[in-house]
Each structure stands twice: as structure tokens, then as C-alpha cells.
Amino acid sequence: MRRRTGSTAIIAARADERPVDTEEIRALTEAAGYEVRGAVTQARAEDPGTCFGVGKVADLAARAGEADADLVAVDGELTPRQTAAIREALPDGTAVFDRYRLVLAIFADRAGARRAQLQTELARLRYDLPRLKARSDVQGLNRRAEKGTPLDGVKNRIADLERKLADLPHPAEQHRAERREQGFDLVTLAGYTNAGKSALLRRLADDMAAEGTAESDSEQHPDAATVTAAVGDRLFETLETTTRRATVDGRRVLCTDTVGFVADLPHWLVESFSETLSDAAAADAVVLVADASDPPPELREKVGVALDVFDGQGVDGSAVVTALNKVDLLDDAALAERREAVADLAPEPVPVSVREGTNLDRLRAAVVDRLPTERAELLLPNRDGAMGIVSRAHDRAVVESVEYGTETVALSVRGRPAVVDRLRADADALDG
Ligand SMILES: Nc1nc2c(ncn2[C@@H]2O[C@H](COP(=O)(O)OP(=O)(O)OP(=O)(O)O)[C@@H](O)[C@H]2O)c(=O)[nH]1
Numbered sequence: 446m447r448r449r450t451g452s453t454a455i456i457a458a459r460a461d462e463r464p465v466d467t468e469e470i471r472a473l474t475e476a477a478g479y480e481v482r483g484a485v486t487q488a489r490a491e492d493p494g495t496c497f498g499v500g501k502v503a504d505l506a507a508r509a510g511e512a513d514a515d516l517v518a519v520d521g522e523l524t525p526r527q528t529a530a531i532r533e534a535l536p537d538g539t540a541v542f543d544r545y546r547l548v549l550a551i552f553a554d555r556a557g558a559r560r561a562q563l564q565t566e567l568a569r570l571r572y573d574l575p576r577l578k579a580r581s582d583v584q585g586l587n588r589r590a591e592k593g594t595p596l597d598g599v600k601n602r603i604a605d606l607e608r609k610l611a612d613l614p615h616p617a618e619q620h621r622a623e624r625r626e627q628g629f630d631l632v633t634l635a636g637y638t639n640a641g642k643s644a645l646l647r648r649l650a651d652d653m654a655a656e657g658t659a660e661s662d663s664e665q666h667p668d669a670a671t672v673t674a675a676v677g678d679r680l681f682e683t684l685e686t687t688t689r690r691a692t693v694d695g696r697r698v699l700c701t702d703t704v705g706f707v708a709d710l711p712h713w714l715v716e717s718f719s720e721t722l723s724d725a726a727a728a729d730a731v732v733l734v735a736d737a738s739d740p741p742p743e744l745r746e747k748v749g750v751a752l753d754v755f756d757g758q759g760v761d762g763s764a765v766v767t768a769l770n771k772v773d774l775l776d777d778a779a780l781a782e783r784r785e786a787v788a789d790l791a792p793e794p795v796p797v798s799v800r801e802g803t804n805l806d807r808l809r810a811a812v813v814d815r816l817p818t819e820r821a822e823l824l825l826p827n828r829d830g831a832m833g834i835v836s837r838a839h840d841r842a843v844v845e846s847v848e849y850g851t852e853t854v855a856l857s858v859r860g861r862p863a864v865v866d867r868l869r870a871d872a873d874a875l876d877g
Pocket residue numbers: 637638639640641642643644645675676677678679680681682683684703704705706770771772773774797798799800801
């Protein structure tokens with residue numbers, strides 16, 4: 446959000462009781478490109494009309510005026526009425542965003558590709574629609590959308606965007622089918638924002654290069670051109686999914702990094718970005734990356750929500766590996782507390798430090814355990830066609846042994862069931 450460089454904000458948070466946490470709204474505001482010039486907090490029940498009450502809103506307006514703030518960022522969701530009341534009180538030129546509007550601004554700024562742009566606009570209009578309805582009700586306009594009214598325009602645009610999105614070629618899905626055919630296993634990295642997903646992706650892919658598998662150097666992966674897994678200590682560093690190729694225990698894996706979850710996102714917003722989650726549902730294994738440096742209750746909450754979301758998307762629980770990342774920041778006692786906190790949710794979490802490369806082998810082994818695997822012993826007649834099958838086996842699966850006799854070639858292979866089935870069928874065809 447370089448283009449908002451120089452923009453300033455005041456953050457405001459309310460809770461029924463102290464303490465009032467401002468950490469996340471501050472992080473979101475900074476992620477949206479604002480410099481936070483001050484914070485106003487309040488511990489009391491919510492005021493239905495203004496959220497903070499008239500007096501506190503006046504304070505907020507004064508602070509915004511002193512700081513010459515471009516934005517007041519309010520933690521939580523404001524009703525349309527509260528938004529209007531706060532904006533009314535603020536100096537001219539100071540906008541008010543609630544948490545969701547802020548998240549949308551971040552997504553919009555980071556949305557590069559066509560699909561992401563359309564999704565972002567759609568999410569924003571879905572957010573605006575009830576607010577626009579409320580406003581037109583206040584103005585006494587017909588609440589049913591008449592042709593030519595702004596409300597009507599927004600509804601048409603939503604329908605239009607939904608159509609466009611449905612028609613847009615879905616490269617991820619297209620590639621997915623092809624890759625499976627080629628013997629790739631699909632692994633998705635998912636979890637809350639800032640957990641270390643992109644950093645892990647880089648590790649897995651880098652490790653592949655370090656292992657120097659035959660295919661890693663020359664053959665260009667179709668996704669290679671679009672690939673960079675940005676790692677940053679900003680929220681929502683990753684907006685579009687990124688896929689890289691890795692080799693785990695001899696298997697060819699396509700590893701997809703996804704958009705991070707953020708606490709308390711409303712469902713409609715998550716839906717707008719469900720591409721991420723459909724990736725998870727289509728994967729053979731999902732690595733849930735959690736930031737173990739979070740306090741135990743927060744860690745527990747996040748792991749629980751993520752597992753619920755996966756479940757809602759039809760991800761099989763047995764396909765999920767939970768990685769407790771950033772253990773370099775914890776001592777043994779602190780790590781034990783984290784394990785305890787998630788014990789009933791994630792039975793065998795793998796503690797890792799992506800930064801220091803700790804325990805990544807264990808994580809890889811846990812992933813491989815979840816990949817569908819079949820073994821076959823094939824006995825091929827020793828003639829030309831056999832070599833083709835052996836080389837396909839090397840390309841698409843793991844060849845455990847191959848023995849060349851005068852009459853026959855004995856091939857022992859393991860890999861994706863579909864790939865192994867195909868090799869078996871080819872072998873049968875050669876025989877007959
Ligand atoms: N101390 C420590 N920091 C880590 C570790 N792994 C990642 N980080 C840091 O955590 C921050 C977030 O990492 P990312 O990989 O960008 O996180 P992400 O999950 O991709 O975040 P989003 O793209 O926003 O969803 C970065 O500053 C990383 O350097 C780790 O093992 N230890």
C-alpha cells in the first residue's frame with residue numbers, strides 16, 4: 446500500500462470490560478498503509494447509535510483533528526447508523542472504517558490478478574449493499590430496487606460480477622486435474638495470517654532444489670513464472686494463491702500457499718475468498734500452520750476455527766497436519782503449554798521453526814503419511830515398450846527397485862493410486 450504512504454490514522458477500540466486490546470486493529474491499520482498516530486479505547490457497553498457514546502465520539506473527533514488523521518479505524522463491526530454518526534462528528538476529510546471495511550481495503554490494494562480484483566469488488570459491494578439499503582430507507586426511497594436507483598445499480602453489478610467470476614477460466618482448477626494426471630500430489634498450506642505459511646512454502650521448495658532432484662533444475666514448472674512466496678511481517682502478505690513444486694520423499698508435490706485467515710472475519714467475506722479454501726478441499730494433505738508464539742488460548746482458538754473452516758469445506762480431518770511454527774521463540778515449558786492447549790483439537794501437532802529449519806523432516810514425513818499411496822510389482826516383457834513404462838514410473842512415482850532380466854523387467858513402484866493403476870494397465874497392455 447505504498448500509495449497510501451504518508452496517510453495517518455487514529456484507531457479506536459471498545460470492549461465491555463478492560464483490557465481493551467488494540468493490537469490487531471493496529472496491525473490491520475498498518476497493513477492498510479496507514480501510520481497510526483493514536484489510539485482511543487473505551488471499556489463499557491456498546492452504544493447502539495454511536496458505538497462509543499456521544500462524549501467519546503467527540504474525543505475521537507478531537508484526536509483525529511489534532512493528528513490530522515485521514516482515517517479513524519474502529520475495531521469490530523459498525524452498523525450503518527453508527528458509521529454515519531461517527532463520520533458526522535469527524536473533521537471533513539477524515540474517513541471512518543470498521544474492521545471489515547479495513548480488511549476489504551487491504552484486499553483491494555493487494556488484488557493484482559483479474560480474479561482477485563473481481564472477488565474484491567464483489568466482497569465490497571456485498572458489504573455496501575445493506576448499508577445502501579439502510580440509507581435509501583432513511584431517505585424514504587422505495588426499498589425495492591427501482592430501475593436506475595443506486596441500489597439497483599449495485600445489485601446488477603453484483604450479479605454481473607458473479608457471472609464474470611463463474612465464467613473466468615480457473616487456472617488452479619484446470620491445472621489441478623492435469624497435475625494429478627501427471628502424478629503430482631497436492632498439498633495446501635493454510636492458517637491465520639502471519640503464521641509463516643509463505644515462509645514454509647519457500648523452505649519446502651528451496652529444499653527441493655537443495656536435494657537436487659532430476660527434474661528441479663531444467664524442466665520449467667508451468668507456475669514458475671508467477672511464483673514468489675512473499676514473506677513479510679505484514680498481515681495479508683499473500684493475497685493470491687501461489688503454487689510451487691517440491692519433492693517430498695521422492696514424490697512430486699505441488700504445494701499451494703493460501704490467503705491467511707484473520708480473526709473474526711464475517712462469513713460472507715471468507716466466502717468471497719473461498720478460492721483459498723477450495724484449494725484446501727481439493728488437496729491430498731493440508732498443513733495447518735499455526736503461530737505457536739501466540740498465547741495458548743489464542744492458539745487454541747485459531748486452530749479450532751481453522752479446523753472448523755476446513756471441515757465446512759469438506760476437508761477430511763485425517764488429511765490435516767498441524768504445524769506449530771515459531772518454536773524458536775519458545776522454551777520447553779512454553780511449548781508444552783501450547784501442545785496442551787491444542788491437544789484435543791490436533792492430536793499430533795508437529796512443532797517446527799521454519800526460520801531455523803527445525804523439525805521440517807518430521808513435518809514432511811507427516812505430510813507423506815497423508816498422501817494416498819499404492820504399491821505394485823510389475824513384471825514386464827523385456828522389449829522396447831518396457832523402457833517407456835520404467836521411465837514413466839521414474840517420472841510420476843517412486844521406483845523402489847528395477848531388475849532387468851533377459852526375458853523380463855521386474856519393477857517395484859509406489860505412488861498415487863491413479864498413477865500406479867495407469868502403469869499397471871500399460872504393463873498389461875504390453876503383455877497382451
Ligand atoms: N521467529 C520466527 N518467525 C517466523 C518463523 N516463520 C515465519 N516467521 C516470520 O513470521 C512472519 C510471517 O511469515 P509469512 O510466511 O509471511 O506468514 P504467512 O502465514 O504467509 O502470512 P500471510 O501471507 O499474511 O497469510 C514473517 O516475519 C516471518 O519471517 C519462525 O519459524 N520463527
